[in-house]
Amino acid sequence: MPVEESNRGPEVLLAVRRTADAPPLGAQVEAGLRAAVRDGRLRPGDRLPPSRTLARDLGVSRRLVVDAYDQLVAEAWLEARVGAGTFVRRALPAHPDGARAAPPDDPVPAPTGVPATARPDGRPRIDFFPGHPDLAAFPRADWQRATRAALRELPDAALGYADPRGLRELRVALAALLARTRGVVCRPGQIVLCQGVVQALGLLVRATGGPGGPVRVAVEDPYLHEHRDVLHHAGAEVVPVPVDELGVRDEAVAAARPDLALVTPAHQCPTGVVLAAGRRVALARWAERHDALLVEDDYDAEYRYDRAPVAALQALAPRQVVYLGSTSKTLAPGLRLAWMVVPEDRLAAVVQAKRYADGGSPVLEQAAFARLLAAGAYDRHVRAARRRQRGRRDALVAAVARELDGARVDGVAAGLHALVRLPAAVDAAALVAAARARDVGVYPLSAYRADPPAKTAAVVLGYGALGEAAIAQGVRGLAAALRDVR
Ligand SMILES: Cc1ncc(COP(=O)(O)O)c(C=O)c1O
Incomplete structure (x- = not known):
């Protein structure tokens, strides 16, 4: 069946059929445009291709397209603006068949268990x-430059299935950044890129799970419900432990006998308390004695105003701490670009969990971020x-x-x-x-x-x-x- 398609102008695919049983071409173009507006492929305010362009693409006469546009203007689907072109009407009236432009998207189904x-x-x-950070301040020009450079420079092989930990050049740059700014002690090989702290939490539960029942995770109380839900969803048993004016209570963590303890030492979420020095040491020693894992969520450490920097807990006990960082507070949550620093003896299990979750994080964003770091644009x-x-x-x-x-x-x-x-x-x-x-x-x-x-x-x-x-x-x-x- 000979079908010709238009692929110019706005993102709308029109086709005309030329079989013996097909309706007249003009009626097909009109029906195709109406359907595109009705089901939201063409949205209010969208500009239509010039009649000459659409006619050429469809292999029909220009007159036929002009007539179709005129008909839809008369039906109030479209409007013609002198000297500017033809547009989908912004305020679409209700049509006899009840048709309107589709809403942009369905609401996200609400998670369960959240007050x-x-x-x-x-x-x-x-x-x-x-x-949210200030999304209007996202460094678009720097990111664009970094993305262009990444596309130019990445070898073809980097676009294939790769190391689930992520691009080595980014892991090298991150190891240097974290040592410089947070005192984190690690090799680039211990860094696993992931899609947000949210993903890291699920991976850690899966990497820790064994035959001995659900993984027990101590979580600060108060803390984010979303993260508690993520842990629960991954199969963990979540045990809340209290926070006071010195941060999370170390003896309550020990009493909970968890496999993992998720903590926010630099700026407790949401109270903002800094974990006291004595409690840091006590937590590190407890984790060493019980071979438990502290999960340090360093989610907003870049924003420090009038106090001396507090180094990451990871520096105190690199063998017992998984360090988590994210671009969600510095660049944008939509990037879904975060990292874990994993102790050597847990690395294989975490990398396996990452491999089975998604095969590795998207490589172009990683390459762009590596270039942002190398150019000094991230620090700026x-x-x-x-x-x-x-x-x-x-x-x-x-x-x-x-x-x-x-x-x-x-x-x-x-x-x-x-x-x-x-x-x-x-x-x-x-x-x-x-x-x-x-x-x-x-x-x-x-x-x-x-x-x-x-x-x-x-x-x-x-x-x-x-x-x-x-x-x-x-x-x-x-x-x-x-x-x-x-
Ligand atoms: C406590 C805490 N941890 C981590 C994050 C970052 O999470 P993600 O990297 O999944 O966006 C946030 C973001 O708001 C947060 O509030």
């Missing part, structure tokens, strides 16, 4: 969601981000002092979020709703607890993605919401 206060639907205008980007984020941190502290009488801000010496302790405990769900009514997203500390209480005495405010004016306005909204629920 409702932790995942409000949609995003408010001023969202103190703690998980992190330095600029730190300066900007310090300004936002200061704006948050000032706004809380101004607007929230009796509140205290904790955990602001580092990171991209703060813990605001409220003058009195309030109903968490009511506070979230009252803030949402003012288009402000706040995240109660209670939602991070393993067993969330109804009341919360603190909120977690991420400021990394908000400008200083929005921060001030958001804190005003929080203050008003607090007045509503008190």
